[in-house]
Amino acid sequence: MQPEKPIVIRKEVVRRGSADEFLKGLWRENPVFVQVLGMCPVLAVTNSAINALTMGLATAFVLLLSNLLVSCLRHYIPPQVRIATFILIIATFVTVVDYLIQAISLEIHKSLGAFISLIVVNCLILGRAEAFASRNSIGRSLLDALGMGAGFTFALLCMGGVREILGGGTLFGVALFADNYQPWVVMILPSGGFFTLGAWLLLFNRIKQRQQRKQPRLQARLQEMGSEQ
Amino acid sequence: MNSDSLWEVFINACLINNFVLAYFLGICPFLGVSAKLETASRMGVAVCVVMLVSSICAYFIHRVLQALNAPYLQLIAFIVVIASTVQLVEMFIKKASPTLFRALGIFLPLITSNCAILGVALFQTNKGYDFIQSIVYAFGAGLGFMLALILMAGVREKLALARLPDTVEGTAISLMIAGVLSLSFMGFAGLG
Numbered sequence: 154m155q156p157e158k159p160i161v162i163r164k165e166v167v168r169r170g171s172a173d174e175f176l177k178g179l180w181r182e183n184p185v186f187v188q189v190l191g192m193c194p195v196l197a198v199t200n201s202a203i204n205a206l207t208m209g210l211a212t213a214f215v216l217l218l219s220n221l222l223v224s225c226l227r228h229y230i231p232p233q234v235r236i237a238t239f240i241l242i243i244a245t246f247v248t249v250v251d252y253l254i255q256a257i258s259l260e261i262h263k264s265l266g267a268f269i270s271l272i273v274v275n276c277l278i279l280g281r282a283e284a285f286a287s288r289n290s291i292g293r294s295l296l297d298a299l300g301m302g303a304g305f306t307f308a309l310l311c312m313g314g315v316r317e318i319l320g321g322g323t324l325f326g327v328a329l330f331a332d333n334y335q336p337w338v339v340m341i342l343p344s345g346g347f348f349t350l351g352a353w354l355l356l357f358n359r360i361k362q363r364q365q366r367k368q369p370r371l372q373a374r375l376q377e378m379g380s381e382q
Numbered sequence: 383m384n385s386d387s388l389w390e391v392f393i394n395a396c397l398i399n400n401f402v403l404a405y406f407l408g409i410c411p412f413l414g415v416s417a418k419l420e421t422a423s424r425m426g427v428a429v430c431v432v433m434l435v436s437s438i439c440a441y442f443i444h445r446v447l448q449a450l451n452a453p454y455l456q457l458i459a460f461i462v463v464i465a466s467t468v469q470l471v472e473m474f475i476k477k478a479s480p481t482l483f484r485a486l487g488i489f490l491p492l493i494t495s496n497c498a499i500l501g502v503a504l505f506q507t508n509k510g511y512d513f514i515q516s517i518v519y520a521f522g523a524g525l526g527f528m529l530a531l532i533l534m535a536g537v538r539e540k541l542a543l544a545r546l547p548d549t550v551e552g553t554a555i556s557l558m559i560a561g562v563l564s565l566s567f568m569g570f571a572g573l574g
Contacts, residue, residue, distance in 0.1 A: 189553055241461075248457050267508060271497050271500060344568065347558070351558040
C-alpha cells in the first residue's frame with residue numbers, strides 16, 4: 154500500500170497544473186479582484202467599455218509575449234540583472250503595442266493617452282515574469298499569461314461596463330435607456346473609478362467569506378459521515 | 383512649445399490633476415504605504431526627490447532622442463534612466479545621510495516601479511514643456527503625491543480605531559475613502 158501514495162499525489166499535481174494554469178488567472182487568482190495588482194490602468198482607463206477592452210487586450214498581448222521571451226531566455230539571464238532585463242523586454246513589447254494601436258485606431262490611442270506606455274510599470278506583468286515565467290517551461294508560461302491576461306481583461310470590462318452604463322447610460326456606445334435617463338456623471342469622473350473598484354472588491358470579499366464559512370461546515374459533515382461508516 | 387505660466391503648471395500638477403486622485407498614478411504606494419502618517423510622509427519626500435531628478439534627466443533624453451530622430455527608443459530610455467536614477471539617489475543618500483537612508487528603508491528601491499515617476503516623464507514630453515516648466519511640473523506632481531499620501535494616512539490612522547464590518551476591511555474601505563478624497567479634489571477644477 155505505501156509506495157502507491159506518492160504516485161497518486163503526483164498525478165493530481167500534474168492534472169491540476171496543466172488544466173488549471175489557465176483557469177486560475179481567470180477566477181481564483183484574478184489579478185485585479187484577488188491579488189489587487191496593476192491598479193493604475195484599472196482605475197484610469199475604465200471610463201468606457203471600449204477603452205477598457207483595448208487596454209485589457211494590449212496588456213494581455215504584452216504579458217503573453219514577455220512571458221514567452223522570458224521563459225525562452227530563463228537559463229541565460231543572470232540572476233543579478235534579471236529585473237532590469239525583464240523591464241527591458243517588457244518596454245520593447247509595450248513600444249510595439251503603442252505603435253500597433255496608433256496604426257489601428259488613432260481615436261482610441263488618443264483617449265488612452267500615456268497609459269499605453271505606462272503598461273511598462275504594470276506590476277502584474279513584471280510580477281508574472283518574475284514569479285512564473287522565469288521558473289516554468291514555455292508552454293506553461295504561455296498558458297499562465299493567457300489566463301492572467303484574460304482575467305485582467307475580464308476585470309477591466311467589469312469596471313468599464315459598470316462605469317459606462319451608470320455614467321453614460323450606454324454600453325460600447327449603444328444607448329441602453331430611454332432619453333429621460335439621468336446619467337450619474339460622477340461614475341465617469343475619477344472618483345467613480347475608486348467607488349466602482351471598491352464595490353467590486355466588497356462583492357468579492359463577501360463571496361470569499363461565504364465560501365470560508367461554508368468550508369468548515371462541509372468538513373465537519375464529511376468527518377461525521379466518515380465516523381459513521 | 384507650451385505657453386502655460388509656471389503658476390498654472392504648478393497648480394495643475396499639484397491640485398487640479400493630482401497624480402494620485404485624478405490620474406490614478408502611483409496607486410500601489412498610495413494604498414500600500416499609507417497606513418501610518420510617519421512612513422507616508424517619508425515616502426512622499428523620497429518620491430518628490432526622485433521625481434525631480436528623473437524629470438530633469440527625461441528632459442535631456444527627450445532632446446537627445448529628438449536630435450537622433452529615434453522617438454521609438456523613448457520609453458525604453460526613460461525606464462532605464464529612472465531605474466538608474468533611483469539607484470544613484472539611493473547611493474547618494476546612503477553616503478550623505480545614513481539616518482535618512484535607514485528611515486526610508488525598503489521604499490527607495492520600490493520607487494522604480496512607481497508609475498507616477500514614469501508618468502511625469504511621459505506627460506511633460508507629451509505636453510511639450512520647456513526645461514523650467516518641466517521642473518515646476520515635476521515639483522508640483524511630487525508635492526501633490528505627498529499631499530494625497532499624507533491626507534490618506536491621516537484618515538486611515540483614525541480609521542484603525544473605528545469598528546468596521548469584516549467585509550469592508552482592507553483594500554475595499556481604502557478605495558472608498560480615496561473616492562471621497564478624489565471627489566473633494568474635484569473642487570479645485572475651477573482654479574485653472
